[in-house]
Amino acid sequence: xxxxxxxxGDGITGPDLATISVDGCSLSFGDLSVLEDVSLTIEPGExxxxxxxxxAGKTTLLRLISGALEPDxxxxxxxxxxxxxxxxxxxxxxxxxxxxDTSLSFSFPVRDVVEMGRHPHxxxxxxxxxxxxxxxxRALERTRTADLADRPIDEISGGQRxxxxxxxxxxxxxxxxxLDEPTASLDINHQVETLELVRELVDExxxxxxxxxxxxxxxxxxxxxxxxxxxxxxxxxPPSAVVTSEALADSFDANAVVTPNPVxxxxxxxxxxxxxxxxxxxxxxxxxxxxxxAAGVVARLEAAGIEVTLGPVTSGDVAAxxxxxxxxxxxxxxxxxxLSPADRAEAERLVRDADVAVAAGVGDAGKxxxxxxxxxxxxxxxxxxxxxxxxxxxxxxxxxxxxNQRWDRNGERALEATPETVLEPVAEAAAxxxxxxxxxxxxxx
Numbered sequence: 001x002x003x004x005x006x007x008x009g010d011g012i013t014g015p016d017l018a019t020i021s022v023d024g025c026s027l028s029f030g031d032l033s034v035l036e037d038v039s040l041t042i043e044p045g046e047x048x049x050x051x052x053x054x055x056a057g058k059t060t061l062l063r064l065i066s067g068a069l070e071p072d073x074x075x076x077x078x079x080x081x082x083x084x085x086x087x088x089x090x091x092x093x094x095x096x097x098x099x100x101d102t103s104l105s106f107s108f109p110v111r112d113v114v115e116m117g118r119h120p121h122x123x124x125x126x127x128x129x130x131x132x133x134x135x136x137x138r139a140l141e142r143t144r145t146a147d148l149a150d151r152p153i154d155e156i157s158g159g160q161r162x163x164x165x166x167x168x169x170x171x172x173x174x175x176x177x178x179l180d181e182p183t184a185s186l187d188i189n190h191q192v193e194t195l196e197l198v199r200e201l202v203d204e205x206x207x208x209x210x211x212x213x214x215x216x217x218x219x220x221x222x223x224x225x226x227x228x229x230x231x232x233x234x235x236x237x238p239p240s241a242v243v244t245s246e247a248l249a250d251s252f253d254a255n256a257v258v259t260p261n262p263v264x265x266x267x268x269x270x271x272x273x274x275x276x277x278x279x280x281x282x283x284x285x286x287x288x289x290x291x292x293x294a295a296g297v298v299a300r301l302e303a304a305g306i307e308v309t310l311g312p313v314t315s316g317d318v319a320a321x322x323x324x325x326x327x328x329x330x331x332x333x334x335x336x337x338x339l340s341p342a343d344r345a346e347a348e349r350l351v352r353d354a355d356v357a358v359a360a361g362v363g364d365a366g367k368x369x370x371x372x373x374x375x376x377x378x379x380x381x382x383x384x385x386x387x388x389x390x391x392x393x394x395x396x397x398x399x400x401x402x403x404n405q406r407w408d409r410n411g412e413r414a415l416e417a418t419p420e421t422v423l424e425p426v427a428e429a430a431a432x433x434x435x436x437x438x439x440x441x442x443x444x445x
Contacts (some may be wrong), residue, residue, distance in 0.1 A: 296419030
């Protein structure tokens with residue numbers, strides 16, 4: 001180990017900052033190749049998340065870094081020390097581990113379990129020092145497990161046990177901490193608390209690597225993500241470059257849309273089922289509306305491979321932000337302004353170029369455009385509710401629909417949907433329109 005000892009935020013001394021170097025590592029279990037020629041460097045003070053589908057090799061790579069598994073080829077070094085050539089005591093001073101399976105085969109009190117993290121720092125038969133006891137108490141406080149200190153480890157919940165094992169790793173005071181699905185057993189409140197604490201540890205200088213199943217949490221808390229697929233590094237970089245629709249399609253075979261979280265600004269993944277009869281969907285759909293309903297419709301349609309346009313919509317609206325993040329053409333208006341003649345002409349062009357129009361939370365500007373249309377293209381009306389009563393049409397929408405002979409050229413009422421079910425009505429509207437045009441025959445000059 002290089003460099004002097006430093007004092008951590010826990011008030012104890014530990015090794016200096018450490019770099020993790022994984023160089024050309026491959027590993028197979030019999031005929032099954034789990035990792036293939038994996039190389040990466042994790043810098044001191046980084047929070048790196050391993051993401052990827054089940055079976056991609058996330059846990060195996062963590063175990064290689066910890067020294068629990070030895071690669072068939074390649075090396076792993078922490079602060080220049082080969083973890084597979086070092087003694088257990090040496091590696092335990094470098095790397096602490098929070099496994100996914102936190103079940104323990106003994107019934108020690110919680111405080112004794114946390115105190116086990118101090119064993120690498122003293123001789124085998126020596127008693128805990130005042131520094132050891134201070135480290136344990138501080139770790140219990142930081143993980144909010146102090147009230148469990150005297151309870152047997154096998155009599156607390158899985159989520160509580162997860163936090164106790166994290167406390168043990170904190171007390172171990174290593175420069176590197178590895179976590180395998182650290183939030184898997186936790187409720188939403190403790191998930192955030194745990195990752196906030198891990199973030200604090202990183203800010204204090206620890207290097208943290210975690211396998212994280214939840215992509216939203218990974219993007220929110222990690223400095224960098226390494227996406228694994230089929231035992232290899234598929235992508236490596238900041239969350240914005242790794243959590244993309246294209247990457248999710250390639251590595252997860254997922255039909256998903258990635259948009260900025262309106263609160264945190266980090267990437268949020270919305271996945272959709274792939275079995276949606278894409279062959280019957282129209283090529284182009286125009287969306288009228290604003291708010292979460294329109295944003296959900298835009299994301300759903302784009303994920304299905306449809307060319308989507310939006311507008312008129314107020315700049316700064318969540319639907320406009322969603323469209324911008326997805327690279328969708330949107331007619332945006334400044335707040336509190338009406339439609340100019342140029343805006344009106346552009347909106348009408350976008351509608352007429354579409355195969356189907358979808359109305360979702362339509363404002364006055366959108367209604368003005370709808371009232372000027374002659375019933376083309378066919379329309380789907382979206383309400384932001386889980387269930388749709390087929391006999392229900394929002395009264396203000398019905399007024400507009402009546403003025404436009406109930407939305408389409410043939411006088412039939414608009415189809416209805418929610419943001420979650422919009423694909424089926426869109427496909428049906430397109431099919432009805434195609435059938436109507438075909439049955440009407442060629443027009444006469």
